[in-house]
Amino acid sequence: MDVDMKVSVGVRRPVEIIVDTWGIPHIYAETVEDAFIAQGFNAARDRLFQIDLWRRRGLGLLSEVLGPDYVERDRAARLFLYRGEMAREWTSYGPDTEAIATSFTSGINAYVDWLDTHPEALPPEFELLGYRPAYWQPDDIVRIRSHGIVHNLLQEVARARVTNVAGLQADLVRQRLQPARQPHLAEGVDLDLPPEILRVFELATQPLVFSGDPRAPLGAAAPSDPTAEGSNNWVVAGSRTTTGRPILASDPHRTYATPSLRYVAHLSAPGLEVIGAGEPALPGVTAGHNGQVAFGFTIFPVDVQDLYVYELDTTDPTRYRYADGWEELRIIAEKIPVKGEPSRQCELAFTRHGPVIHVDQKRHRAYAVRSTWSEPGTAPYLGSLAYLQAQDVAAFRAALRGWGGPGENHVYADVDGAIGWTAAALVPRRPEWDGLLPVPGDGRYEWDGFHASEEFPEILNPAEGFVATANQFNLPEGFPADRHLSYEWPDPARHRRIVEVLSASEPHSLTDSMRLQTDVKSVAAREIVGVLATLHSEEPATASALELLRGWDAVESADSAAAALYEYWISRHLMPAFAEASSGARARSAAAGVVDYTGMRDELLSQPGWEPLMLSTLGAAYAALERLLGKDSGAWRWGDLHRNQQPHPLGFLDPSFEVGPIPVGGSGTTVNAAPYLSDEFVQTIGASFRMVLDVGAWDDSVVINTPGQSGDPRSPHYRDLLESWRRGAYIPLLYSRGAVERHAATRITLEPQE
Numbered sequence: 001m002d003v004d005m006k007v008s009v010g011v012r013r014p015v016e017i018i019v020d021t022w023g024i025p026h027i028y029a030e031t032v033e034d035a036f037i038a039q040g041f042n043a044a045r046d047r048l049f050q051i052d053l054w055r056r057r058g059l060g061l062l063s064e065v066l067g068p069d070y071v072e073r074d075r076a077a078r079l080f081l082y083r084g085e086m087a088r089e090w091t092s093y094g095p096d097t098e099a100i101a102t103s104f105t106s107g108i109n110a111y112v113d114w115l116d117t118h119p120e121a122l123p124p125e126f127e128l129l130g131y132r133p134a135y136w137q138p139d140d141i142v143r144i145r146s147h148g149i150v151h152n153l154l155q156e157v158a159r160a161r162v163t164n165v166a167g168l169q170a171d172l173v174r175q176r177l178q179p180a181r182q183p184h185l186a187e188g189v190d191l192d193l194p195p196e197i198l199r200v201f202e203l204a205t206q207p208l209v210f211s212g213d214p215r216a217p218l219g220a221a222a223p224s225d226p227t228a229e230g231s232n233n234w235v236v237a238g239s240r241t242t243t244g245r246p247i248l249a250s251d252p253h254r255t256y257a258t259p260s261l262r263y264v265a266h267l268s269a270p271g272l273e274v275i276g277a278g279e280p281a282l283p284g285v286t287a288g289h290n291g292q293v294a295f296g297f298t299i300f301p302v303d304v305q306d307l308y309v310y311e312l313d314t315t316d317p318t319r320y321r322y323a324d325g326w327e328e329l330r331i332i333a334e335k336i337p338v339k340g341e342p343s344r345q346c347e348l349a350f351t352r353h354g355p356v357i358h359v360d361q362k363r364h365r366a367y368a369v370r371s372t373w374s375e376p377g378t379a380p381y382l383g384s385l386a387y388l389q390a391q392d393v394a395a396f397r398a399a400l401r402g403w404g405g406p407g408e409n410h411v412y413a414d415v416d417g418a419i420g421w422t423a424a425a426l427v428p429r430r431p432e433w434d435g436l437l438p439v440p441g442d443g444r445y446e447w448d449g450f451h452a453s454e455e456f457p458e459i460l461n462p463a464e465g466f467v468a469t470a471n472q473f474n475l476p477e478g479f480p481a482d483r484h485l486s487y488e489w490p491d492p493a494r495h496r497r498i499v500e501v502l503s504a505s506e507p508h509s510l511t512d513s514m515r516l517q518t519d520v521k522s523v524a525a526r527e528i529v530g531v532l533a534t535l536h537s538e539e540p541a542t543a544s545a546l547e548l549l550r551g552w553d554a555v556e557s558a559d560s561a562a563a564a565l566y567e568y569w570i571s572r573h574l575m576p577a578f579a580e581a582s583s584g585a586r587a588r589s590a591a592a593g594v595v596d597y598t599g600m601r602d603e604l605l606s607q608p609g610w611e612p613l614m615l616s617t618l619g620a621a622y623a624a625l626e627r628l629l630g631k632d633s634g635a636w637r638w639g640d641l642h643r644n645q646q647p648h649p650l651g652f653l654d655p656s657f658e659v660g661p662i663p664v665g666g667s668g669t670t671v672n673a674a675p676y677l678s679d680e681f682v683q684t685i686g687a688s689f690r691m692v693l694d695v696g697a698w699d700d701s702v703v704i705n706t707p708g709q710s711g712d713p714r715s716p717h718y719r720d721l722l723e724s725w726r727r728g729a730y731i732p733l734l735y736s737r738g739a740v741e742r743h744a745a746t747r748i749t750l751e752p753q754e
Contacts, residue, residue, distance in 0.1 A: 250296025
C-alpha cells in the first residue's frame with residue numbers, strides 16, 4: 001500500500017479514505033458532515049480539472065481564464081442559470097441539502113488550499129492553460145442547470161422546420177409519436193424559424209471540447225436527436241435468480257470523455273452507508289445501494305421545454321405583445337471577466353417564460369425557452385440526496401416524490417426482496433396544447449402547474465418477476481391522454497432484447513446481467529434481415545450482399561463482416577433513400593437526414609412495395625464497402641468502421657491525455673448501446689459506467705467505469721479500467737470494511753485543523 005497521506009482540513013473528527021486497488025475511494029467518517037467534506041476533498045483530488053472546467057462552463061466564467069473567444073459562450077451559459085429564490089431551491093431537495101452542499105464544497109476548497117503547499121500535485125491541465133483552480137460556493141452546485149438532460153426544444157425546432165416545408169405528416173418519418181397524435185399547430189405561429197435560432201442554446205449546453213482553433217472553440221455540435229441520450233436498467237426478483245436475492249443492473253448512456261462523466265465512491269458514517277456512482281461535482285451518489293436498498297436509473301424522456309415566439313413592438317423592441325397589451329423584456333446586465341482584457345458588459349434578456357435565445361430584427365420577433373430548469377428543485381440528479389438513507393422500497397418511493405430532474409425511470413430493490421419501478425420528474429401541465437411545436441408567447445399557451453408525483457406510472461413486485469426500462473415508450477395502456485408527459489420516445493429495440501433475455505425460463509445470475517449489459521445482438525437487424533431472406537437479385541453486388549447477410553445471427557460484434565455491411569447500408573443508403581421516398585427531398589433536407597428507425601422498420605415489415613428500394617440500396621452499399629474496405633468481404637470488420645473515442649478536452653495539446661479510438665461493436669439498437677454519426681461512424685454515446693448489484697450480498701456486486709476513476713493523467717487510475725471495459729469485464733464493488741481493507745492500495749487521513 002502507498003505511503004499514508006495526512007491532511008489537515010475542516011473536519012470535526014479524523015476521516016479515513018481508503019482507495020482500493022481499482023481506484024474506488026471508501027470514505028469512513030464519524031459524522032455525515034465530515035463524510036461530505038471528505039467526498040468533496042476526494043473529488044477534487046481525483047477530478048479537479050474536470051469539475052473546475054464544468055463549474056466555469058456552467059457559470060459563464062470561461063473567458064476569465066481562456067480569453068475573449070469564450071465571451072459569447074459565457075453569455076449563453078448565464079441565460080440558463082437558476083435565478084429563482086434560493087430558500088425554495090434548497091428546501092426542494094430536503095432540509096439538509098444546503099448543509100450537505102456547504103460541506104462538499106468546503107472539501108473541494110480545502111484541496112485547492114492544500115495545493116498551495118503542494119504545487120507538484122496540481123493537475124497538468126492547469127499549467128497547460130495557465131490558470132489556477134477556483135474556489136466553490138455552495139450555490140454553484142444548484143445554480144448550474146445547462147449540463148442536465150431536458151427535452152424537447154431541439155425536437156420542436158426540427159419538427160417546425162420539416163412541417164414548414166412538407167407538412168405535419170412528413171415529419172412522422174423523422175420522429176414517430178407515441179401515442180399517435182396530430183401535433184397542435186397554434187393559430188398565428190410562423191414555423192419558418194431562423195436558421196441560427198438554436199445557436200445560443202447550443203452554446204450554453206454543448207459539452208466543452210477544445211479544438212485548438214480559437215475561431216472554433218465549441219468543438220462537436222450537440223446531438224440532433226436528444227432522445228438518443230439513453231440508458232438501460234432492470235431488476236430481477238429473487239424468485240427468478242440463481243442467488244434467491246434480487247439482482248439490479250444499471251448502465252447510464254452518455255457522451256464519452258476522459259475522464260468519464262461518472263465517479264464511483266463509498267460514504268460511510270453513522271446514518272449514512274452508501275456506495276455507487278454519481279457525478280464528481282455533486283455530493284452523494286445517484287446509482288448504487290445503501291446496504292438496504294439498491295437503485296438505478298434511465299432517462300424517462302418527458303417534455304419539459306417549450307419554444308415561445310413573440311411579436312415585438314416595432315417602435316420599442318424591448319416590448320413584446322402579451323394578452324391585450326405589451327410587456328417589457330426583463331434585462332439583466334452582467335460583466336464577464338476576460339483574461340488579458342477589461343471585462344465585457346453583456347445584457348441578458350428574459351420574457352415571463354424564460355431566456356431569449358434569438359431576436360429576429362427584420363421580422364420583429366423574439367424567441368425564448370421555457371424550461372423546468374428555472375423551477376426550484378431541478379438541479380440535475382441532486383434529488384438523489386433524498387433517498388440515500390431509505391431503508392426499504394416504500395421509503396425510496398416516498399423520496400422520489402420530490403424528484404425534479406432529469407426525468408428518470410428509477411428501478412429499485414431491497415434486502416427483503418421487494419422490487420419495483422417508478423417514473424419521476426417535474427413535468428408541466430399544458431391544458432391547451434401538446435408541446436410538440438413552437439407556440440405564441442402572447443398568453444394563450446401557459447403552463448398550468450405541474451403533474452403530481454402520484455400521476456406517474458410505477459410497478460411494484462410485478463408478476464413477471466422482473467422490470468426493465470431502456471427509455472422506451474412505457475406509459476401503461478389506458479394512461480390518461482391529458483397528462484401529455486411525452487410523445488417522443490427512443491427506439492424500443494434495446495428494451496425488447498432485454499425482455500427477451502430476462503423472460504428465459506432459466507434462473508438469472510449476476511454473470512447473466514453482466515453479459516446482457518454488453519450484449520450486441522440487435523432485434524432490429526434481425527427483423528430487417530428476415531425480410532431480406534425472401535429476396536433475390538441477379539445484380540452481382542446485391543447478390544453478394546444478400547449472401548453475406550443470409551443466416552447472420554444479428555450479433556453486431558466488432559469483428560463481424562455482416563454487421564459492417566448492415567450498418568453501412570442502413571445509415572448511409574437505406575435511411576436517406578427511405579426518407580426521400582416517404583416524405584420528399586425537401587423534408588429530408590429539413591430533417592438533416594434523421595429518420596425514425598422504428599417507424600421505418602414498421603413500414604418495411606408491414607407494407608409491400610419496398611423491396612426494390614431495399615435491394616438497390618443494399619447493392620450500392622456493398623459496392624461502396626468494396627471500395628472502402630476491400631474486395632474480400634470476408635475480411636470486413638464492423639470495428640474497422642465503428643470506433644469509440646473518449647477524448648480529453650486538451651488532447652490536442654498533449655496527445656498522451658487521449659483515450660481511443662477503440663474498435664467497438666453494437667449500434668443504437670443493441671443493449672450495449674453504440675449509436676454513431678453516419679458520416680464517420682464514431683460512437684456518440686454509450687455506457688461508460690456499468691453496475692450489477694447482488695442485493696444483500698453486497699461484496700459480490702460489480703462495476704466498471706472507463707477509462708478509470710482518476711482524471712489526473714499522472715495517476716495509475718487514469719486509464720487502468722479501459723481494457724476491462726473494452727472486454728466487457730468488471731471489477732468488484734466492495735462494501736464491507738473487511739473486503740475493502742484486503743484490497744486497500746492508498747490510505748488518506750483527513751485531520752481537524754488546529
